[in-house]
Amino acid sequence: MIPYLGTLTLLCLLPLGLPYPLIKGRPNDTGSNLFPVNPPSLNVTGLADACNGEGFDAVTLDDQGVMHYFRGDFVWAGFHGPAQRINETWKHLHGPIDAAFRNHNKNKPLEHQRTYIFQGSNVFCYFEGSLLAGFPRPISQEFPGVPGNLDSAVECHSGECKADSAIFFKGDTVYIYSPQEVPPVKQRQWAAVGNCTAAVRWLERYYCFNGINFTRFNPVSGEVLSARPLDTRDYFVRCPGRGHGHNVRQNATLMAIKNRCSGQSFEAFSSDDKGRMYAFRGGWYFRTDDNKDGWHPWPLSHTWRDLHGAVDAAFSWENKMYFIQGSQVVIYLSDQIYIPVLGYPKPLIDELGVTEIDAAFTCPHSSELYVIRDNELRMVDLQQSPRSPARERTISHSQVDSAMCNFNGLFIFQGPLFYHYKDVEELVSSTEPPKPGNIAERFLDCLS
Template sequence: MVAAAAAKVPASPASPELGLLIMKLLAHILCLALALTISLSQGHEHEHEHGNGHEHEHEHEHASAAPDRCQGIEMDAVAVNEKGVPYFFKGDHLFKGFHGHAELSNESFSELDDHHHLGHVDAAFRMHNEENPSDHDHMFFFLDHMVFRYYKHKLEIGYPKNISEVFPGIPDHLDAAVECPNPECDHDSVIFFKGDEIYHYNIKTKAVDEKEFKSMPNCTSALRFMDHYYCFHGHMFSKFDPKTGEVHGRYPKEARDYFMRCSKFSEESEHVERERCSRVHLDAITSDDAGNMYAFRGHHFLHEDGANDTLTADTIENAFKELHSEVDAVFSYENHLYMIKDEHMFLYKVGEPHTHLDGYPKPVKEELGIEGPIDAAFVCEDHHIAHIIQGQTISEVDLKASPRVAHKEHSMHLFEKVDTAMCNAEGVTVIVGNHFYRFNSTELLVTETTLPEQHRVSMELFGCDH
């Protein structure tokens, strides 16, 4: 290339200026040629070290993009872990709980990726059998003709095994599976689904009883959650009787409305029913001086009118537009709502509509004398002390003091972490996941060593029928 360029240069320049210009041009061409030669040489070396690049391209082709649960996808399998947290499987990814991004399944269950000839997880369940500790709290995953058994995310010795070896009489390539303890089923059982074929497997005797669930659609995954049974089909679900397969009530319903936290819902979604019956944990809850309750979850909130006990649902964006969505904690004091989001506090005067006070948001540190993040906060009736929960620590802030300072820290032993809490005439209500617990006072919340009676948020706090 250099020689070709040189051949076009005139032999006798017409002037010294032209000769100088040509010499500069030649030098520039030589530099470009040298850079191209080095680049080609490095490219050959890289190709020699790493192959021709096709292996990497091939690997990239097989790495599936992370799914988005809010797009209305069909899950391959659903099961709860030993702490009751639902795991939703899709392809080679896994969703833990009701919100958050997908992660690769092999990050939690690495052995599932060791058998490349097997497909995705077809079915999964957690064994609920307290009488047999060797099986209790074990998680089972079914892939094609194999079954994997895990305990605390560790694969049990000898697994994977053929399904027929562990569950004789149960076919391969299942669609769904769910545990069914006695008396919810006639015996401690596992229900297996394959197309329209239903198998009740007796854990103790290993007998298989084939059933016919006429009123229920074919399940692509199934889940036992809070003593209820759910059949997922596509991105819809139906609640069913595990003994008969009967579906009662208005089903199917949209899974995203009840088992996932999504900013937008289907057009058919009934907002009040969805917020009352959603299994997604609450972000914040409070009760104001008039007995009105506000419960916040994601982009929406429920409001219960203290005068007539009616429930309404709205978006946070509409009623508290400065917040936009998702709050960390809320408490009520002197007809104002103190709303904490990240490191800032927003202050609203209760009314129709709620009025956002000028000068807010302000830093939480400035308003409460405490660093965030904050898990929950509440003020009891006729008091001026805000109780701030962070992890297992409860601090007190005197709201009449100036400046406000957090003091009197106490350790809370009954809960590792709470989602939210409120205080009203019924006492202190602490909410963890789908359950809540009542204490007659803050002192008992700190000093009690045994949990009080467990209640269900959806049914007993919001009056949901399931």
């Protein structure tokens, strides 16, 4: 929360640049909106300037995946259009507010995806644009043990935190609210993070705003993950003469990598038993299983520490993620964060019994790894030691870029196209490939 700051301005977001939340994709997105050549002007007569360094009281996503920025009596919704008074879009609520977050708790459907807004000692709860019955109510009633007059709040997802929870900031104290744990509220002192005047989770990343600056932090330890505080005006708000992504438009190679709809082939796809799907290209990756909150390419090292460069293949097995780069294998434990396994990288021949591969995949809850080289498929039993590949089986594809198996079947990726099979047996028994589909349309919500 920040002091009341008077009037308002129009918020727009930067063109897609490096590692921070900038833009929400659309189902019919061609990707061109990520790199606007002639962006709209922020100068709107009669409105205050978002670029003057005032910051925001709260930042949150709603149940539709739209980002909301609150300041004083006003709110900006999404990435286009003018600011409005808060009570025009959030009925029965008048600013300023203290904090806001979108709850995540799939085990409690009546609370999941609800937006909580905090003001003094009370909390409001909204869903699908409406204030829910029984709200506002005291914070102590809805979140026992959490104080009023908060500075900021943010949800934390199970898998990123130990359990679905909420993190509240007030002064120097952090309150971790997790009702399924004992005790349900734990207090922490996160000196490195400091006082967050606003906080938000976006695409598995957690951001603490302190005035106009922000940092990225670990929601479990409070470790600051940004090398230094960054200016909101260079990442979240379009400001004249500012911004970190302008050079992307001048680099056609980098633009093709980071524009998910460019049609450039992906080097690897991977899916794990938890349903997480990733697409890898040129040292960057997209999370493809949940795009409600938008799209963004991230450097590999943001999620997998010390992993850089192109990935030849990736697969998951028993809460571990394997990356193959050339003749080397590196493994990460899949916990609240990905933790590198000691002793890696190791030679591919020592780990899997093969020397070269074009693609690799495992199917859900199976120890059978399938590796593809040219038009030959081989199985490696990951439970064996030492591991030794079975005999080759011919498939109707050559020059495969990647392969992935999940609960929807088996996918073979070649260039901008994919081929879908029911399972491995259908793949090896087919004498010719099935009708192809478009990767960008099917997996990345692009309009071809």
